[in-house]
Amino acid sequence: MAVDDAIRKAEVLVEALAWIQQFRDRYVVVKLGGSTLDDVDDVRRCLADVVFMAAVGMRPILVHGGGKSINRAMEQAGIQPKFVQGRRYTDDGTLEIVSRVLADDICELLVEEVRALGGSAVALNFRSQNVLIGERTTLPGADGTQIDLGRVGEVVSVNRDVLAATCRSGTIPVIPSIALDKKGGKLNVNADTAAAAVARFLRAEKLVFLSDVPGIFRDRKNPATLLSHLKSEDCRALIADGTIDSGMIPKVEASLDALNAGVKKVHIIDAGVPHSLLLEVYSNTGIGTEIVR
Ligand SMILES: Nc1ncnc2c1ncn2[C@@H]1O[C@H](COP(=O)(O)OP(=O)(O)O)[C@@H](O)[C@H]1O
Numbered sequence: 001m002a003v004d005d006a007i008r009k010a011e012v013l014v015e016a017l018a019w020i021q022q023f024r025d026r027y028v029v030v031k032l033g034g035s036t037l038d039d040v041d042d043v044r045r046c047l048a049d050v051v052f053m054a055a056v057g058m059r060p061i062l063v064h065g066g067g068k069s070i071n072r073a074m075e076q077a078g079i080q081p082k083f084v085q086g087r088r089y090t091d092d093g094t095l096e097i098v099s100r101v102l103a104d105d106i107c108e109l110l111v112e113e114v115r116a117l118g119g120s121a122v123a124l125n126f127r128s129q130n131v132l133i134g135e136r137t138t139l140p141g142a143d144g145t146q147i148d149l150g151r152v153g154e155v156v157s158v159n160r161d162v163l164a165a166t167c168r169s170g171t172i173p174v175i176p177s178i179a180l181d182k183k184g185g186k187l188n189v190n191a192d193t194a195a196a197a198v199a200r201f202l203r204a205e206k207l208v209f210l211s212d213v214p215g216i217f218r219d220r221k222n223p224a225t226l227l228s229h230l231k232s233e234d235c236r237a238l239i240a241d242g243t244i245d246s247g248m249i250p251k252v253e254a255s256l257d258a259l260n261a262g263v264k265k266v267h268i269i270d271a272g273v274p275h276s277l278l279l280e281v282y283s284n285t286g287i288g289t290e291i292v293r
């Protein structure tokens with residue numbers, strides 16, 4: 001019945017009200033994974049949710065990856081992508097491709113999409129205004145030596161003043177996962193760890209990963225085994241017993257670092273479910289996996 005439907009919609013808004021009030025002026029870092037960027041409609045719906053968040057007074061910050069697009073661009077250039085423990089081996093040629101795909105293509109596209117949805121957004125990267133300060137990293141090898149990954153780094157600090165001022169003015173920062181080292185050299189950073197670092201340094205209320213799965217499953221072949229609430233210690237056990245593997249490992253490890261540093265909650269949700277972000281943040285029953293300390 002039309003009136004009942006209208007009342008139900010109003011009730012949804014009222015349910016959201018308590019959360020809107022609670023999260024006013026709080027930072028939420030939203031990470032868009034490369035696995036989610038291929039479907040334009042999904043991206044647009046996710047960005048509409050982010051624009052909604054900003055409109056109701058939250059301070060969203062978008063951090064994005066683009067692993068799949070980088071792979072495609074590398075293959076076109078005749079370079080075979082090489083990964084070590086989930087990190088892309090990044091020589092100078094690869095770094096040029098990573099920079100172009102992330103900062104010139106994806107970052108600009110996301111900014112344009114936000115603007116087309118009536119929101120305000122700005123690209124914060126090494127070309128415009130850098131906010132991620134990084135250091136080069138190596139990975140521990142099995143024989144105790146360190147594995148060199150080329151121009152790969154981790155975020156060691158962020159420009160909080162620029163981020164705070166941008167958010168305060170109602171503009172959504174859009175940040176690709178490339179950092180600059182102290183000498184101004186570019187570093188390729190895993191986007192999950194880049195997003196977690198931004199959340200950590202801003203003590204964000206939330207860190208949300210938009211991915212291509214509904215959340216963390218106990219058994220990936222059985223959708224009924226979605227784990228909707230996890231604590232840090234559960235996550236460590238799930239990594240140790242192999243339940244969490246591949247691309248989920250950097251996400252969860254980065255989540256634990258963020259929670260340890262004071263981020264209140266981490267969410268892993270499906271970018272392919274329309275408005276999963278709004279459902280997770282502004283309703284009483286979330287739809288993905290939430291992780292708390
Ligand atoms: N226990 C698990 N539950 C759900 N997904 C998992 C799990 N363990 C590993 N994964 C994998 O993690 C992937 C998400 O990580 P990734 O491919 O890096 O996505 P993104 O591009 O969003 O960072 C899923 O597509 C899935 O294959």
Ligand SMILES: CC(=O)N[C@@H](CCC(=O)OP(=O)(O)O)C(=O)O
Pocket residue numbers: 032033034035064065066067068070086087088098152153177188189190191192
């Ligand atoms: C060092 C490293 O591996 N950097 C990543 C950065 C992009 C990324 O992480 O994108 P996703 O979110 O799609 O995974 C890469 O080159 O693929």
